[in-house]
Amino acid sequence: MALYKYDAWLHKANATVEEFDKLYSPGAIVAWSGIYRCHACGHEVVHTVDKPLPPQNHHVHKPGIGAIQWRLVVTDYTQSS
Numbered sequence: 001m002a003l004y005k006y007d008a009w010l011h012k013a014n015a016t017v018e019e020f021d022k023l024y025s026p027g028a029i030v031a032w033s034g035i036y037r038c039h040a041c042g043h044e045v046v047h048t049v050d051k052p053l054p055p056q057n058h059h060v061h062k063p064g065i066g067a068i069q070w071r072l073v074v075t076d077y078t079q080s081s
Contacts, residue, residue, distance in 0.1 A: 002035050002044060002074050010074070023069040026056040034075030040066035044073070 004010050013020055019032050023039055030036075033049040043059050053070045061068065 001042065002037070019072050019075070023071055024053055026054060026058065026068050026070070027052045028070070029053075030070075030072075032072055032075050035073050036070040037073045039069040039071050041068075045070075 024030055024036075029050065029052055030047070031049060033047060035044055036047050036053060037044045038059070041059070041061055045054055045058075047053060047070075056068060059068070
């Protein structure tokens, strides 16, 4: 899970920022840079916009955990403007 120390540099997103609710497949191209977390296992990566998310073979899940799906957890809020 992403950690932070200084509240002044992070703000909670309001409900209208739908990007945090989307799940992405490995290798997907997404519109937001930030920290993405695997929905199934919790593995996190830093991602840069216009590059593909890590591929399927980036990390391996144990049987029964589920498919790799990436979710945005931290981003620069100015991207939403």
